[in-house]
Amino acid sequence: MKKILELHDIMREFQMGSETVRALKGVSFDVFAGEFVTIMGSSGSGKTTLLNTLGCLDKPSSGTYLLDGVSVREQSRDQLAKLRNQKIGFVFQAYNLLPRTTALENVELPLFYNPTVTAAERRERAAAALQAVKLGDRINHMPNEMSGGQQQRVAIARALVNEPVMILADEATGNLDTRTSYEIMALMQDLNQNQGKTIVFVTHEPDIAAFSSRTITLRDGRVVKDQVNQQVRSAKEMLAALPETEDYHV
Amino acid sequence: MKVLNLIRLALLALQRNKLRAVLTMLGIIIGVAAVITIGAIGAGSTASIHSSLSSMGSNLVMVMPNSNAPGGARLQGANVETLTEKDFVALQKESTYINAISPSSQSKGQAINGSLNWPTTIEGVSEGYLAIKNISLKDGKMFSNRDVHTYGKVCLLGQTVVDNVFPKGVDPVGKIIRFNKIPFQVIGILNKKGQNTFGQDQDDIILAPYTTVQKRVIASIYFGSFNASAKSENLSQAAADEMEKILRKTHRLRPNQDNDFTVRTQAELIQTLSSITTLLTALLTAIAAISLVIGGIGIMNIMYVSVTERTKEIGLRMAIGARGRDILSQFLTEAIIISVTGGLIGILIGETLAFVIANALKWEPVIDKASIIEAFGFCTLIGVFFGYYPALKASRLDPIEALRYE
Known part of the structure; x- marks a missing residue:
């Protein structure tokens, strides 16, 4: 199996006035291609710092982090931007779609920063990505014309469009109700199991972690638990088992 | 990043807030229209004076008697007989x-x-x-x-x-x-x-x-x-x-x-009168140019507001792969599009006004190609000059903090 992520003894320290805060105190783990990993932890556990490091938004103070074989600590600001563009697909809690911009244009956005993609290819790939998250009929909708679940699916399409080696989700179901959360997790499981996408999902909900194949738990900047999930729950089945909702009609 | 992509990104961003973009343009539109109109009125009045003096013969040379009484009272030219x-x-x-x-x-x-x-x-x-x-x-x-x-x-x-x-x-x-x-x-x-x-x-x-x-x-x-x-x-x-x-x-x-005589040429007279209107035109154009600079400051102001307001968007763009210089180019392009579009509309309005005024005063309408090119170039410069600092500020944002900005 190919290693997508290799973390060895990652430390991250921040200078807060005269005090030094150590957010990560030696984190080591590997993620292989095709894994669906959740990273759990309460607030203050270093979860956010680890997410920023994994997402190449931040560099570790010490230790080695290899993303798809590239050592992140040695990269310049511009090289990090290129890594984020081509190897990582971000999904955020607040969707972070551009307002008053169609779904298609939102999904096209990462391709604008990829100089190898032509204008025609950009449209085609964005439309295909929206098709993949079952929003083929909402291509020209604005974010404010879509439900939260649909907006998050647009965000997932945006994460997929550049064919990254890893999807990095940050509390991606945090703003959604139970049914919609399950829908998003069903989509994630589908991408993972049927299309072989590697997914790293940061969350604090144990409920969500049950859908992944492996859970890493952080506490006080250290990995305290790293276990393979023996019984992966199927979000699709959970969704089917939910009682009919009267909240809204799809 | 390709220029075409940049323009597309900038246009996408501008169309999200059309009213604001148009209002920002207004300063440039008024400034350019004022400069063009006043320039055309100046050129028109100079041409009108020139043609009215030329109708008396632009190659005319006149000799007039002149009083030549050293130390004594000088007489009016017409009474002198030389x-x-x-x-x-x-x-x-x-x-x-x-x-x-x-x-x-x-x-x-x-x-x-x-x-x-x-x-x-x-x-x-x-x-x-x-x-x-x-x-x-x-x-x-x-x-x-x-x-x-x-x-x-x-x-x-x-x-x-x-x-x-x-x-x-x-x-x-x-x-x-x-x-x-x-x-x-x-x-x-x-x-x-x-x-x-x-x-x-x-x-x-x-x-x-x-x-x-x-x-x-x-x-x-x-x-x-x-x-x-x-x-x-x-x-x-x-x-x-x-x-x-x-x-x-x-x-x-x-x-x-x-x-004991004076020789004067019509060309001399035309030159004197033309230089007066040229000076007046320059003065009025300078005043109009001030409004253009104020328009530029308007762009700078709006771009600063826009950078702050779109901090989260900038964070997202960086997260999905935009480099600092991509962000800089995008905001700069937005500023240039505002100023150049405003400039084009201003040129159109200015030329129309100049045409209407020339018609009303029965002048030959003067359409000065150089002034159009100058106005166009000047607007681009204004866009770059007043758009640069807000764009630089945007490009230097930290992606982590920008993403968390509320």
Whole structure:
């Protein structure tokens, strides 16, 4: 199996006035291609710092982090931007779609920063990505014309469009109700199991972690638990088992 | 990043807030329109002055008598008698830069035809006068050299004189009128010229051979002035210098003596008047340009607000792969699009206004291509200059903090 992520003894320290805060105190783990990993932890556990490091938004103070074989600590600001563009697909809690911009244009956005993609290819790939998250009929909708679940699916399409080696989700179901959360997790499981996408999902909900194949738990900047999930729950089945909702009609 | 992609990204961002983009443009639109309109009015008025002075002959060279009384009271030019027939002959013979020369002797008096009369001016000239002054004939013919030599009692009338001493429908050519008590046969009518730049009616005139006027009307051997036409507008200064030399010789002036005459060219006069309007135009344009700078500051202000407001968007763009310089280029492109679009609309409005004003004042509309290109370039510069700092601020944001910005 190919290693997508290799973390060895990652430390991250921040200078807060005269005090030094150590957010990560030696984190080591590997993620292989095709894994669906959740990273759990309460607030203050270093979860956010680890997410920023994994997402190449931040560099570790010490230790080695290899993303798809590239050592992140040695990269310049511009090289990090290129890594984020081509190897990582971000999904955020607040969707972070551009307002008053169609779904298609939102999904096209990462391709604008990829100089190898032509204008025609950009449209085609964005439309295909929206098709993949079952929003083929909402291509020209604005974010404010879509439900939260649909907006998050647009965000997932945006994460997929550049064919990254890893999807990095940050509390991606945090703003959604139970049914919609399950829908998003069903989509994630589908991408993972049927299309072989590697997914790293940061969350604090144990409920969500049950859908992944492996859970890493952080506490006080250290990995305290790293276990393979023996019984992966199927979000699709959970969704089917939910009682009919009267909240809204799809 | 490709320029086309940049423009597309910037347009996408601008269309999300169309009203704001248009309002920001307004400053540039008004500034550019003001600069273009004022520039066109200036160019139009200069051209109008030029053409009205040129209608009197842009290659005109004038010689006027000048008081030359060192230490004593100086007399008004018209009362000084220094220009004579001898000067006229010398100038005619020796000047190489002129086409024609005519003396001029004027006298005021009453033009009488039966019961109708009109106070006017009679001007004694030679047969070349019409060509020198760019005057054309409406009817009849100019008197000849023979008329000048024989003290012919013939005259040409300006339109104002015709209107006042002849009843409607009567053809004046061939009729006899009297000026003071001297009878003249009318042999031609001058075309209407209207007022000159100084408001004087150029049609209130009677032209007659200068010999006749000198002998019969004024009883003087001196001339009021000479008018000559240089071979071209460019040669008028050379002609003036040459004529000065000839006159100094005929007047027997010693090198240390001042001229007892003045030589002036029409080109000189045109230049003086043009420089006044040019100065005024420059002044007004400078004021209009201030509004353009204020428009630029408006762009800077809005771009700063926009960067703060779109912090989260900038964070997202960075997270999905935008480099600092991509963000910088995008915001810079947005500023340039605002200023250049505003500039284009401003040019359109400015040219339309200039056209309307030129029409209202009956000027030839002047469309200056250089000023359009200048305005266009200047707007791009304004966009770059006032857009750069906000764009730089955006490009230096930390993606982590920008993403968390609420």
